[in-house]
Amino acid sequence: MSLQEILEYRRSVRYFDEAKELNTEKVKHCIELATLAPNSSNMQLWEFYHITDPEMLKKMSHACMDQRATETAKQIVVFVTRRDLHRKRSKANLEFEKGNIARNSPPEKQEKRWRDRQLYYNRLIPFMYGRFFGLLGIFRKILTIVISSFRPMTTSLSESDMRVVVHKTCGLAAQTFMIAMAEIGYDTCPLEGFDSRRVKKLLKLPCGAEINMVIPCGIRKGTLGIWGERFRVPFDEVYRMI
Ligand SMILES: Cc1cc2nc3c(=O)[nH]c(=O)nc-3n(C[C@H](O)[C@H](O)[C@H](O)COP(=O)(O)O)c2cc1C
Numbered sequence: 051m052s053l054q055e056i057l058e059y060r061r062s063v064r065y066f067d068e069a070k071e072l073n074t075e076k077v078k079h080c081i082e083l084a085t086l087a088p089n090s091s092n093m094q095l096w097e098f099y100h101i102t103d104p105e106m107l108k109k110m111s112h113a114c115m116d117q118r119a120t121e122t123a124k125q126i127v128v129f130v131t132r133r134d135l136h137r138k139r140s141k142a143n144l145e146f147e148k149g150n151i152a153r154n155s156p157p158e159k160q161e162k163r164w165r166d167r168q169l170y171y172n173r174l175i176p177f178m179y180g181r182f183f184g185l186l187g188i189f190r191k192i193l194t195i196v197i198s199s200f201r202p203m204t205t206s207l208s209e210s211d212m213r214v215v216v217h218k219t220c221g222l223a224a225q226t227f228m229i230a231m232a233e234i235g236y237d238t239c240p241l242e243g244f245d246s247r248r249v250k251k252l253l254k255l256p257c258g259a260e261i262n263m264v265i266p267c268g269i270r271k272g273t274l275g276i277w278g279e280r281f282r283v284p285f286d287e288v289y290r291m292i
Pocket residue numbers: 060061062063064117119239240241242243244263280
């Protein structure tokens with residue numbers, strides 16, 4: 051399938067064929083492809099929980115209010131944001147960048163690039179992601195309002211802004227996953243209809259983690275699980291050329 055055909059094939063499927071199993075390795079590969087999604091500062095503050103155990107699938111379905119898609123899903127993938135892992139990911143980025151700069155930057159630019167990366171991942175990122183009971187977010191917001199009145203700068207640095215940042219990133223990974231699944235004829239249905247407290251408890255997640263999306267997976271049974279034709283508002287209504 052061409053990319054256009056894949057995008058047209060992908061639908062939110064709410065009923066999966068009970069007779070058709072998924073190949074776990076293939077689904078795992080699609081999750082791996084999802085990690086190629088662009089993500090903020092390359093921090094990769096995401097995790098993917100691939101559920102294949104029948105007992106766990108039942109519990110997850112219950113936490114998703116027993117929607118038809120989860121009840122009939124052969125596997126479920128939960129996309130999770132992990133703001134709390136920012137220090138670990140910064141360290142991983144810096145370790146990688148050290149070699150990356152040595153291998154790929156012109157010798158005369160290496161020292162400055164390494165200094166810039168260190169500043170970014172050792173100072174700026176901890177400042178952006180730091181919480182201290184939410185107080186740092188308020189401080190950042192005030193600071194950005196003051197500075198941005200003199201020059202343009204990123205102003206979305208409050209506590210809730212940083213939550214949006216990691217959820218945006220995770221949403222891109224979820225979409226990449228669904229497209230990869232569609233390419234091999236596997237179906238999905240992105241869900242926000244779930245009890246996040248229950249899902250977190252089932253997955254034994256720490257309080258810094260948040261559920262971004264729950265994606266039941268299976269193979270469509272004809273058009274049974276697809277709610278009719280696809281509806282999009284007229285393109286002219288959402289497209290603006292400037
Ligand atoms: C963030 C998000 C949350 C969604 N939550 C649900 C849900 O809880 N239950 C459901 O049946 N569909 C859910 N959907 C699927 C949408 O209803 C669906 O994508 C939309 O109707 C467009 O249809 P299509 O995906 O077939 O193009 C969700 C989609 C997204 C992107």
